[in-house]
Amino acid sequence: MRTALVIGTGLIGTSLALALSGRGVRVHLADTDPDRSRTAAALGAGTEEQPEGRVDLAVIAVPPALIAPTVAGLQRRGAARAYADVGSVKGGPRRELAGLGGDTASYLGSHPMAGRERSGPLAATADLFEGRPWVLTPTPDTETEVLNLVLELVALCRAVPVVMDADAHDRAVALVSHAPQLLSSLLAARLGTADESAVRLCGQGVRDVTRLAASEPRMWLDILAANPGPVADVLAELAADLEETIRSLRALEAADEAKREGGAAGIEAVLRRGNAGRERVPGKHGAAPAAYETVAVLITDQPGELARIFADAGRAGVNIEDVRIEHATGQQAGLVQLMVEPVSAPVLIASLRERGWSIRQ
Template structure:
C-alpha cells in the first residue's frame, strides 16, 4: 500500500461514480474515508464496495469532497462548510463560476472553499461503476478564487496527487470557458446530430459506420444532468455555438455552388482546419502525438480479441489506442489498432505472419 500525502479524515458527500472512485482511491492508500449520500441504498453499496465507512458524530474531517449534481452543489457545499468549520471543502461539479457566485451571495465562508473538477468519467454512473484508478493520468482542475490560504489549499493538491491525477490550475472563468469548448459544446453537437437519426429510414441507419458512431457516442448521456450543466454554463456555450453556426453557414454557402473554384478552395480550407485542430488534441500521456492505425479483422468468436492483444504484446509493440466496429449481421469485427508510426510495418508483418487479416 502506497503512503498517502493526506493525513486526517476525508468526507465524501455523494457516492455516485466520482464520489465512490475518490473513496476507493483514497482507501487504497489507507485514508480514513467517511461517506454520505441522500440515498441509503447508494450509501450501503459504496460502503460494501470498500469506498469508505458511514459517518459518526465524532468525525472531524480535514477535507470534504462534494460530489453531487450541479443544481445542488452550492447548497451542499454551504451545508458542509457550516457543519465542519475546521475543514476545507471542494466540489467536483463540471462548472465552477456559478457555485462560487452562489456561495458568495449566501454569505458562506469561501475562505475554506475551493472548486475543482476532475476530467474523468465513464459512460455508466452509480457507485458500482466506481474505480480506484479512474483519475490516474487525467487532468484535475483546481479553480482557485484567491481567497484560500496556501496551507489549506495544499490539502486539495494532496488529494489530487494521491489519486494519480494531474493538477491543473485555472480561474473559475477560465475553467468554464475551457470546458465549454472541449466538453459542453461537443455534447450539444453530438446530441443534435444523433437526433437527426430518430426519423431516418431504417436502411440509412443500417449503413452507420465508425464515423457516425464517433460523432454520436456521447449523445447517450443523461439529459437531466446535462440540462443542469448547460444551464449553469449557458453564456460560454451559447457564444461558442453562435461561432459554430457561423462556421456551418460558411460551409453551406460553399456547398451551394460546389463547381466554383472558390467554393472548392473554401471547403478544402475548412476541412484542413479540422485536421489542424485534431492535431492539437493531446495524445497519450498528454503529448501532442499522432499515431498510425492498422485495421485487423477479428473473427466473432470468444477469445479472439484477447489473442490479438496478447500477440501484439509478444511483438513488443505498445498499443496506444483501440477502436472496435462490429457491423450488423457480420461474423467479424474490425479492430483499429493505433501505434507509433515507426512500428506500423513491423506489426503489420508480424500479425500477417501469425494469420491475422489486415483490412486494406
C-alpha cells in the same frame, strides 16, 4: 489526510471515495438518496456512519446548483478543515457561496476531467481519475492548508493537477466538454427519425461522434444550466460556421463553374481548419499528438481473439500505442485497428501475417 467526507455518491463521488478508501483514508459517505450511499458503501467506498468530529476534507459531489448551499451548510456546522467541490462549473458556485456568507478561504473549487456515459455508484471505479487532468481554481484568499489537502486528494486519486482561473475554466469546458455533448446529442437525434435503411449503414464514425449522446439527460441539464453563457457562445460560433458551410455546399450544386469553385474552396477551408484543430488535441500521456500508422486486422468475435493479437504484437516486439475496433454490421467479425509507430508497422504486418492474421490495407 486521514479522514474525508464525501457528499454525493454518484459516479464521481463514489469513484474518488473508492480511490481514497483504497489508500487508507477513512471515508464517510452521505447522499440525499440513501440507496446510493448504501450501494457505495457496499462497494467499499467508505462508511455511512457520521464522523464523530471534523474530518480533514469534505468533498462535495453534487449538481452545480447545489454546491454553494451544500458547502455553506457544512461550514456552518464545522464539518471539515477544508472543503472542495468536484462540479463541472466553477465560477458561479464560488460567487454564490460568497453571496450566502460562506467562507471562501476554506473552500476550493475543483473539477476532475473524467467521466463515463453511465452514472451512479455502480458505474464508479477507483481508477477513474488516473492520469487525467484535475482542475484546481484557487484564489488569493485560499488558505494554504486547503490547497495542500486538495492537492493530496488529487495525488491519492493519481490524477494530474492543473491550476486555472474559475471563469477561464468555465469557458474552456464549454468548448471541450459541454458543447460537444450537445452536438453529439443533436446528431444522434437525427438518427431517431432516420429511415432504418440509413441507420443500418452506421459505422465507426457515427459511433464515435454519438458516443456522448448516451449520457444521462438530467445530469447534463444541471451542468448546462450552470454554464449557459459560455456554451451558447461556442454554439453561436459553430452556427456561423455551419451557415457558411451550408452556403458552400449549395454553391457546389450551382450551374456556374465559378460558384462551384468557390463552394469547393469553402469546404476545403473548413476541412483544413478541422485538421489544424485536431492536431492540437493532446496525444498519449498529454504529449503532442503523434502520427501513428494504422494496421487493420480482421478479427472474429470469439473469446480470446483480442488477447491473442496483442500477444502476437508483443512477440513481434511492437508496442501498441492505441487501439480501436470497428464492428461489421450483422456479422460476427470486425476490424481491430492497431496504432503503432510508423517504423514498426511493416514489422507488425509481416509478423501478424506469419501467424495467420488477415491484414486489411
